[in-house]
Each structure stands twice: as C-alpha cells, then as structure tokens.
Amino acid sequence: QVQLQESGPGLVKPSGTLSLTCAVSGGSISSSNWWSWIRQPPGKGLEWIGEIFHSESTNFTNYNPSLKSRVTISVDKSKNQLSLKLSSVTVADTAVYYCARGTHLAFDYWGQGTLVTVSS
Amino acid sequence: QSALTQPPSASGSPGQSVTISCTGTSSDVGGYNSVSWYQQHPGKAPKLMIYEVSKRPSGVPNRFSGSKSGNTASLTVSGLQAEDEADYFCSSYAGSSNYVFGTGTKVTVL
Numbered sequence: 569q570v571q572l573q574e575s576g577p578g579l580v581k582p583s584g585t586l587s588l589t590c591a592v593s594g595g596s597i598s599s600s601n602w603w604s605w606i607r608q609p610p611g612k613g614l615e616w617i618g619e620i621f622h623s624e625s626t627n628f629t630n631y632n633p634s635l636k637s638r639v640t641i642s643v644d645k646s647k648n649q650l651s652l653k654l655s656s657v658t659v660a661d662t663a664v665y666y667c668a669r670g671t672h673l674a675f676d677y678w679g680q681g682t683l684v685t686v687s688s
Numbered sequence: 689q690s691a692l693t694q695p696p697s698a699s700g701s702p703g704q705s706v707t708i709s710c711t712g713t714s715s716d717v718g719g720y721n722s723v724s725w726y727q728q729h730p731g732k733a734p735k736l737m738i739y740e741v742s743k744r745p746s747g748v749p750n751r752f753s754g755s756k757s758g759n760t761a762s763l764t765v766s767g768l769q770a771e772d773e774a775d776y777f778c779s780s781y782a783g784s785s786n787y788v789f790g791t792g793t794k795v796t797v798l
Contacts, residue, residue, distance in 0.1 A: 579701060604787075612792075613691060613777060613789055613790065613791050613792045614726075614734065614779070614789040614792075615789065616786070616787040616788070616789065619785075630785035630786070632786060632787075633689075633786065662696075666734075669775075670750070671718070671739075672739050672740055672741035672743075672783045673722035673739070673740070673787075674692055674722070674723075674724035674736055674740070674779065675724070675726075675734075675736060676736045676739075676745060676780075678733040678734055679733065679736070680732075680733055681733050
C-alpha cells in the first residue's frame with residue numbers, strides 16, 4: 569500500500585519561498601508513475617500545481633501554466649521523496665498542499681495534506 | 689484555463705440517487721476520456737472514486753458510476769448512504785500535460 573506524507577514549514581512570509589517535501593513509502597518514486605502536487609485554499613476547490621516523472625536517466629516535469637514561472641518540482645531518489653518549491657509567495661498561496669500519485673490521468677494515492685499559511 | 693463547473697450542492701434521502709454534473713469545454717472534458725471524480729470528507733484528503741470517465745478503482749462501491757456526454761461529465765451515487773455525505777470534485781486532463789479540477793459539489797444526505 570503506497571503512502572505519502574507531506575512535511576514542511578506551516579508559515580511562510582510574503583515574497584518568500586514555500587518548500588515542501590513528500591515522503592513516499594510502500595512503493596518506489598522511480599516506479600512508472602507521475603507524482604503530482606495539488607493544493608486547496610481553505611474552503612475552496614483543488615488546483616493542480618505540477619508533476620514529475622523520475623527515471624534512471626532523467627526527470628520529466630510539467631507545470632500548471634499559471635504557476636510555471638514560480639514552481640520547481642524535484643525528486644530525491646535516495647530518500648524516495650519529492651519536493652516542491654514555490655517562489656514569490658503571496659497570501660493567495662495559502663492552502664493545504666497535497667502530494668499525489670498519478671495513474672491513468674487521475675490521482676489514486678494522496679498524502680494527508682499540509683497547511684501552509686503565507687503571512688508576515 | 690478555467691475550473692470545470694459543478695453545482696454547489698446536491699442532496700437526496702437515504703436510498704435515493706443523486707447525480708452531479710461537471711461541465712467543461714472541448715479542450716478538457718469533451719476532448720479526452722480522462723475525467724475522474726474525488727470524494728472528500730471534511731479535513732481529509734480527496735479519495736479517487738472514478739477514473740477514465742466510468743472506471744471504478746478497487747474497493748469503490750458499485751453505487752458510484754460515471755458517464756460523459758459532450759463537454760459534460762456526470763457522477764451518480766445510487767442507494768445513498770449517510771457516509772456518502774461529502775464534497776465531490778471532478779477533474780479532467782486538459783491537454784499539454786495539464787489538469788483542471790471542478791469547483792466542487794457538497795452532497796447532503798437528508
């Protein structure tokens with residue numbers, strides 16, 4: 569059973585960089601799956617942030633066009649985890665951030681989510 | 689791109705059926721057979737209920753079914769049970785390695 573666990577600072581200052589990690593257990597980050605980050609502002613809907621596919625030779629990434637200039641997703645194979653960095657954050661980036669495994673153009677395993685608040 | 693449009697709320701009595709719509713465009717819902725549906729209870733992570741328009745992951749009751757016509761997808765929950773009360777979100781592949789989610793529907797079991 570694949571399990572995902574997000575972690576990182578719960579508070580980030582405006583104009584700063586949000587950094588989160590997602591530890592994957594019960595499966596390999598190098599499996600034939602894409603791994604995504606998805607966020608949900610309090611009381612609102614879901615927004616796909618981006619995804620990464622890790623192979624032995626390289627990584628492939630895709631990002632939401634609306635966030636592309638500020639987002640970086642990477643993989644640490646040795647720790648079996650993926651990471652998210654979102655730069656130049658504003659209060660609009662306050663949300664619960666989820667990592668999820670992609671399959672059949674859907675998301676079948678999700679982490680519990682972590683709330684990140686952008687505030688001074 | 690814009691979020692897919694869902695009704696804010698839907699309701700039904702135990703044992704009845706409820707259907708939720710998810711309207712997009714020919715660039716997302718209408719263009720790909722990749723609509724998925726997620727159930728989210730308060731304070732919990734979303735759970736995949738339907739993928740590829742009408743397929744159910746292992747463990748999802750067959751009371752949940754999905755369909756699509758043109759730019760609109762639908763999720764039907766038959767034989768409503770108290771535990772079905774939750775928020776439901778649709779999602780669609782939107783081309784160019786991009787995904788879009790729906791606005792969400794709160795289902796109430798009366």
